[in-house]
Each structure stands twice: as structure tokens, then as C-alpha cells.
Amino acid sequence: MDLTKLANIPLFEDLNEQQSQVLAGVMREKVVQPGISVFSQGQRAFSCFFIVEGTVHVHVQSEETKESKLVASLGKGEMVGELALVDGGLRSASCKAGSDQVVLAELQRDDFEHILNAGNSFAFRLMDNIAIGLVSRLRETSKKLMQIVNADHDA
Amino acid sequence: MQNENFKFIRSLPRFKRFLDEELQVIVTCMTQPRPLASGENLFDKGDTSNGAYLVKDGILNVVIPLDETRSKRVARLGPGLMVGELCLIKSDARSLRVIAAEPSEVLCINKDKFMALKNNGEVAAYKLLHNITLTVCDRLRSTNLQIQDYGTQKAQGTTEDKIELKKQNAWGQLVKLFSR
Numbered sequence: 001m002d003l004t005k006l007a008n009i010p011l012f013e014d015l016n017e018q019q020s021q022v023l024a025g026v027m028r029e030k031v032v033q034p035g036i037s038v039f040s041q042g043q044r045a046f047s048c049f050f051i052v053e054g055t056v057h058v059h060v061q062s063e064e065t066k067e068s069k070l071v072a073s074l075g076k077g078e079m080v081g082e083l084a085l086v087d088g089g090l091r092s093a094s095c096k097a098g099s100d101q102v103v104l105a106e107l108q109r110d111d112f113e114h115i116l117n118a119g120n121s122f123a124f125r126l127m128d129n130i131a132i133g134l135v136s137r138l139r140e141t142s143k144k145l146m147q148i149v150n151a152d153h154d155a
Numbered sequence: 156m157q158n159e160n161f162k163f164i165r166s167l168p169r170f171k172r173f174l175d176e177e178l179q180v181i182v183t184c185m186t187q188p189r190p191l192a193s194g195e196n197l198f199d200k201g202d203t204s205n206g207a208y209l210v211k212d213g214i215l216n217v218v219i220p221l222d223e224t225r226s227k228r229v230a231r232l233g234p235g236l237m238v239g240e241l242c243l244i245k246s247d248a249r250s251l252r253v254i255a256a257e258p259s260e261v262l263c264i265n266k267d268k269f270m271a272l273k274n275n276g277e278v279a280a281y282k283l284l285h286n287i288t289l290t291v292c293d294r295l296r297s298t299n300l301q302i303q304d305y306g307t308q309k310a311q312g313t314t315e316d317k318i319e320l321k322k323q324n325a326w327g328q329l330v331k332l333f334s335r
Contacts, residue, residue: 087292135245141298
């Protein structure tokens with residue numbers, strides 16, 4: 001896809017000519033109409049998305065009560081579905097386009113691994129970014145779980 | 156020493172997707188701390204992190220300190236398993252205590268040396284990062300599920316019996332999280 005659309009996303013800055021070309025070759029543009037789903041919770045995950053244009057709403061559905069809750073609204077430059085690049089498990093949330101059309105840049109897991117192993121600095125930066133984000137989330141959720149356990153332990 | 160460390164990590168399933176030359180790079184950021192006596196802390200909750208540890212010999216207990224006197228064991232780690240690896244991603248203080256259950260030997264992947272490899276753009280360092288992130292992902296998915304489950308139970312007005320069961324499950328979950 002045309003990388004100029006990604007020009008002001010920090011992750012994509014300062015790439016050399018060759019790295020930009022490789023990336024342009026593996027990124028696919030995906031246009032999603034207003035209110036239409038990008039992916040659904042529980043689906044097998046093979047790729048992650050960078051938002052080029054528009055807003056994406058993230059919903060999580062409780063497995064037991066089937067109640068769905070809006071957990072985030074993401075805009076230009078943000079990334080969704082990045083766990084897919086690491087473990088290719090099932091989607092942990094559902095994403096759909098907001099009231100305007102959404103333009104996404106899609107990166108497949110296989111392509112990501114390929115450019116990471118080839119030493120592409122975008123892949124390095126993305127890996128760092130995903131890793132730090134995940135550790136922060138894990139620390140937060142572990143703390144929450146420990147509080148629950150601790151409270152019960154004291155009771 | 157480097158050769159011996161190379162042979163050891165080459166034998167571990169965790170590193171099976173690494174090329175020999177990549178493992179040689181990882182070995183350059185490894186140090187061998189002095190052996191631990193039984194009952195000695197490898198690190199304690201709140202300590203500054205200086206690296207990830209691989210159990211070479213012996214058994215380590217991973218413990219959550221509850222207060223001054225009480226603590227809860229969440230994992231027992233034998234040879235080949237890694238502990239404290241999150242600091243290679245994000246440099247926070249230790250969140251758990253790790254104690255030698257018997258005389259033990261560990262290898263350390265030094266954080267500063269690992270960071271230097273990363274800054275140098277070494278693919279091996281990023282492969283290790285990818286590998287550790289996989290563990291993080293796994294733990295995150297299980298923790299989220301557990302919390303979601305807990306929230307639902309609370310919202311439905313749980314009986315005492317169910318709470319007791321949940322408590323046990325939550326501990327079971329924590330044990331699972333840290334046993335990998």
C-alpha cells in the first residue's frame with residue numbers, strides 16, 4: 001500500500017528507503033464502511049491493524065452474561081489486534097468502524113515475523129512497542145487479580 | 156564458560172527456533188551469579204531488576220509476599236525455566252520474591268547487556284523479546300479471563316461457598332500463570 005498515508009504515525013517514521021519499500025510491500029489497505037465489523041471476539045487472529053483514517057470502537061463481551069461493553073475508541077495512528085502478531089490466538093475483543101468510513105493498514109503475522117527476522121527497524125520498533133504495552137497491561141491485571149485474591153484471603 | 160552456557164541454552168525448548176549464531180549472541184549477555192544456598196533469595200519484591208534468570212540446577216520457589224510474615228507460593232521452577240524476564244521488556248521493580256528451595260545454580264541474562272544488543276539492532280535480541288512477549292501474552296489472556304469470570308460471579312450475587320471456590324480457583328490461576 002501507499003505508505004505516504006502512514007507518514008505521520010510515529011512507528012513509521014525514520015525508515016530508510018529499503019525498509020519503507022519492504023513495508024509497503026507487506027502492508028495491505030483495508031477500507032471498512034461505517035458501523036461494519038473489522039473483526040469479532042473469538043475469531044482466530046492472523047493480523048493487526050493500524051488506523052490510517054476514522055475511528056474504531058473496541059467492545060468486549062462477557063463470556064457468561066453475553067453482555068457487551070465499549071472499552072476503547074481508537075483513532076488515527078493507533079493500533080488494534082496486535083496480540084495476533086505475537087501468539088496468533090483468538091481475538092480478545094470485537095472492533096467495528098465508527099460513524100465514518102475507516103481506512104486501515106493491515107499487517108499479517110507471517111510478514112511481521114519475516115521482517116523482524118530480517119532486521120527491519122520498523123519491526124523492531126513495533127516489537128518493542130507491543131512488548132511494553134503488554135507488560136504494562138499484565139502488571140495492571142495481575143495487580144487486580146492479586147487484590148481480589150488478597151481481599152478474599154483476608155476475609 | 157561461554158561454551159558451556161551455549162550448550163545449556165541450546166538444549167532448551169524455549170530456544171529451539173534460534174539459529175546457533177543467534178544463541179552465541181545471547182550467550183554474550185549471560186553471567187553466572189554465585190550459587191544460591193537453600194532458603195536464599197534470588198531477589199525480593201521491590202528489588203531493582205537487573206536481568207532474567209534461567210534455572211541451571213536446583214529448584215526455585217516463586218512467592219507472593221502477603222504481608223510481613225505471610226507469603227504464598229505460586230510456582231516451583233526447575234532446570235531450564237526462566238524467571239524475572241519481564242524486566243528485559245520494562246524495567247520495573249520486582250513484583251515477586253524468588254527463593255532457592257534447595258542449593259541452586261542460575262544463569263543471568265544481564266539487562267544492560269541485553270539492552271545494548273537491542274540498541275545495536277541484533278536480530279537475536281529481538282527474537283528473545285518476541286519469545287518473552289509470547290509468555291506475557293499467555294499470562295495476560297489467562298489473567299483477563301479470570302478477572303472477567305470473577306466480576307461476573309460478584310455481579311450475580313455469589314454465595315459464600317461459591318466465593319470460597321472462586322478463591323481457590325484464583326490461586327490456582329495465579330499458580331498457573333507463574334509456572335510457565
